[in-house]
Amino acid sequence: xxxxxxxxxxxxxxxxxxxxxxxxxxxxxxxxxxxxxxxxxxxxxxxxxxxxxxxxxxxxxxxxxxxxxxxxxxxxxxxxxxxxxxxxxxxxxxxxxxxxxxxxxxxxxxxxxxxxxxxxxxxxxxxxxxxxxxxxxxxxxxxxxxxxxxxxxxxxxxxxxxxxxxxxxxxxxxxxxxxxxxxxxxxxxxxxxxxxxxxxxxxxxxxxxxxxxxxxxxxxxxxxxxxxxxxxxxxxxxxxxxxxxxxxxxxxxxxxxxxxxxxxxxxxxxxxxxxxxxxxxxxxxxxxxxxxxxxxxxxxxxxxxxxxxxxxxxxxxxxxxxxxxxxxxxxxxxxxxxxxxxxxxxxxxxx
Amino acid sequence: xxxxxxxxxxxxxxxxxxxxxxxxxxxxxxxxxxxxxxxxxxxxxxxxxxxxxxxxxxxxxxxxxxxxxxxxxxxxxxxxxxxxxxxxxxxxxxxxxxxxxxxxxxxxxxxxxxxxxxxxxxxxxxxxxxx
Numbered sequence: 001x002x003x004x005x006x007x008x009x010x011x012x013x014x015x016x017x018x019x020x021x022x023x024x025x026x027x028x029x030x031x032x033x034x035x036x037x038x039x040x041x042x043x044x045x046x047x048x049x050x051x052x053x054x055x056x057x058x059x060x061x062x063x064x065x066x067x068x069x070x071x072x073x074x075x076x077x078x079x080x081x082x083x084x085x086x087x088x089x090x091x092x093x094x095x096x097x098x099x100x101x102x103x104x105x106x107x108x109x110x111x112x113x114x115x116x117x118x119x120x121x122x123x124x125x126x127x128x129x130x131x132x133x134x135x136x137x138x139x140x141x142x143x144x145x146x147x148x149x150x151x152x153x154x155x156x157x158x159x160x161x162x163x164x165x166x167x168x169x170x171x172x173x174x175x176x177x178x179x180x181x182x183x184x185x186x187x188x189x190x191x192x193x194x195x196x197x198x199x200x201x202x203x204x205x206x207x208x209x210x211x212x213x214x215x216x217x218x219x220x221x222x223x224x225x226x227x228x229x230x231x232x233x234x235x236x237x238x239x240x241x242x243x244x245x246x247x248x249x250x251x252x253x254x255x256x257x258x259x260x261x262x263x264x265x266x267x268x269x270x271x272x273x274x275x276x277x278x279x280x281x282x283x284x285x286x287x288x289x290x291x292x293x294x295x296x297x298x299x300x301x302x303x304x305x306x307x308x309x310x311x312x313x314x315x316x317x318x319x320x321x322x323x324x325x326x327x328x329x330x331x332x333x334x335x336x337x338x339x340x341x342x343x344x345x346x347x348x349x350x351x
Numbered sequence: 352x353x354x355x356x357x358x359x360x361x362x363x364x365x366x367x368x369x370x371x372x373x374x375x376x377x378x379x380x381x382x383x384x385x386x387x388x389x390x391x392x393x394x395x396x397x398x399x400x401x402x403x404x405x406x407x408x409x410x411x412x413x414x415x416x417x418x419x420x421x422x423x424x425x426x427x428x429x430x431x432x433x434x435x436x437x438x439x440x441x442x443x444x445x446x447x448x449x450x451x452x453x454x455x456x457x458x459x460x461x462x463x464x465x466x467x468x469x470x471x472x473x474x475x476x477x478x479x480x481x482x
Contacts, residue, residue: 021443050421051442051460056474059365059459087472096474100365100459102398324482332482334445350420 003225004124004180006131011173012310013071014166014319016064017282018057018143019269019329022047024341026156032338033151041242045159045270047336048145050344052160053087058143059100061164064323065139066101068174069166073102076166077135079109080125082118082274083162085145086111089194097141115190116239117300118142119162119274124180124306126167138167144273149198150347157242157266161329162275163282174316175285175294180308181225183218190301201301207245210303215239215249218305219297223253226309230254233309234292237263237280239299241271249297262287263296268330274300283326290314352466357473362396364475367457369435371397378433401457403431403478408441408449417463425449429478443479454481 024047026040048057058081066073079098086093094109112118112125119142126138143162148154170176189210192199215238223229230236236259238246243266250260263280265272272279277298284294290312297307342348362368369380372393377386379393386393408427411418418424425441427449441449442460455478465471 021445049443049460051440051462051477053461053472055472056458056460091471096365099361100474102366328482 001225002181002221004127004182006127008131008133009170009176010127010131010167011170011176011313012165013137013168013172013174014065014067014069015163015174015282015285016061016066016068016323017161017163017279017326017329018061018064019046019161019272019279019326020048020052020057021332021334022049022344023269023333023335024338025335028338029156033155041156041244042267042270044268044335045157046161046272047341047344048160052145054081054083054085054143054145055087055093055096057145057160057162058093058097058141058164061141061143061162062097062101062139065164065166067323068319069137069168070319070322071137071166071168074104076103076137076139077107078126078129078138079103079107080112080122080139081141081143082112082114082120082122083142083144084113084115084118084192084273085147086113103139114304115301116241116271116273116276117298117304117306119278120296120298120306120308121300123165123167123308124182126165127177127180130167130169136168140165140167142274142278144275146271146273147192147198150342152198154199154201157271159270159272161269161272161279163278165278172315173313174319175310175312178309178311179226180306181218181222182304182306183214183221184304185214187214187301187303189303206241210301211239211241211245211299212249214303214305215297215299216252218307219249219253222307222309228309230259232293233259233295235262235284235288236260236295237277237284238297239305240264240266240276240280243267265326265330279326285312285316286320286325286327288312288316290316352470354465354471357465357471365459367399367401367476369397369399371395378431378435380431380435380437399457400432401476402481403429403455405441405449405451405453405455406430406436407451427455427478429455437476440477441479442477447480455479456481
């Protein structure tokens with residue numbers, strides 16, 4: 001048995017998105033570094049404001065998730081944040097987020113790191129915490145202000161955003177979690193050394209040996225072990241480093257555009273790294289109907305992939321409107337040029 | 352660095368937690384343990400909704416130490432739904448023009464570094480146009 005399945009069934013009782021207001025067009029980045037008319041991997045990406053970071057964005061997503069869950073923050077027993085852009089090298093983001101949302105002191109607070117799948121990693125750990133009976137509620141967040149070296153191909157897509165999920169017992173859930181499968185190998189596709197500001201990537205390793213191999217194996221094993229097939233799911237969401245990769249893997253597995261379109265946000269907001277699958281899920285929850293089945297597969301460089309499926313319950317209907325929809329954050333946008341972008345991201349040395 | 356002061360103020364700064372007077376029900380911010388309305392002791396914690404409107408505002412072009420990197424930025428007197436008026440930065444304005452009476456909501460943001468970039472990051476309330 002390769003699936004991870006808790007003793008007690010676990011579900012998602014609240015979810016909340018966050019995307020910063022600012023956007024830069026990929027064509028504007030191309031203009032600065034390559035002249036005009038270069039083909040770009042996405043249309044535009046979200047940019048964090050100068051006073052935003054993974055902690056502030058996590059606080060807003062967590063407040064949204066708690067509003068939908070309808071539980072006071074002091075009932076949480078864990079506050080876990082998955083990110084590759086924790087503001088501190090040493091001092092857990094979870095401590096500040098927990099304090100800001102009003103969590104109790106009797107909690108576990110930890111920061112997860114697994115490149116772009118740190119958010120689903122926190123969900124998987126949370127399923128264990130709740131499913132073992134150790135905790136009634138866990139807050140799992142995937143959030144990033146992704147870094148891309150100026151002029152590097154990653155700069156087109158590295159963006160900011162994410163979502164928070166409150167896990168709890170299935171009788172309160174707006175979506176029940178069926179099971180999880182996690183697939184991990186040692187793959188040198190992308191990394192950032194401790195004191196480096198920007199990540200490195202080994203070019204062609206990003207595609208076949210990393211993204212496609214890991215999501216492919218994780219997804220195939222999950223489908224085999226659960227005896228399900230692509231057409232059993234109403235929606236599917238994949239990690240989305242650009243617009244092309246998730247659509248390619250979807251087609252390889254026989255998923256249709258109707259299944260993946262709702263969760264594919266990268267063309268409009270870029271690659272939110274640890275936030276990507278989480279935000280895609282949040283966008284799906286915003287429109288799904290009771291009984292719908294959802295399949296999610298994350299990918300984190302290094303590398304690994306978590307696949308899990310969920311079934312929507314009728315509780316979604318009364319909770320959806322209790323916090324801003326994902327689309328509200330996507331629609332709230334102000335476009336900035338490269339100069340303002342460089343200022344926001346602290347690329348201009350003033351002293 | 353002023354670690355003790357910032358540590359002491361974190362609850363009110365992160366989440367707009369003030370006090371409610373048990374005698375006259377006035378809502379108090381910042382918390383001061385004595386009710387400014389009736390003068391009696393008031394120590395009951397109260398979570399403000401974070402909703403309010405711009406009472407007045409100004410734009411900072413010449414900022415105090417720690418805030419220079421963000422000029423120009425706007426500071427407002429925000430009248431909270433529950434009554435008190437707080438001074439705070441406005442954020443996420445985008446292209447929106449500020450006006451007196453503009454509905455705003457509280458968000459928790461980075462205020463500044465404690466000292467330079469080696470110091471702790473100080474977080475606290477700001478207000479933005481209602482989403």
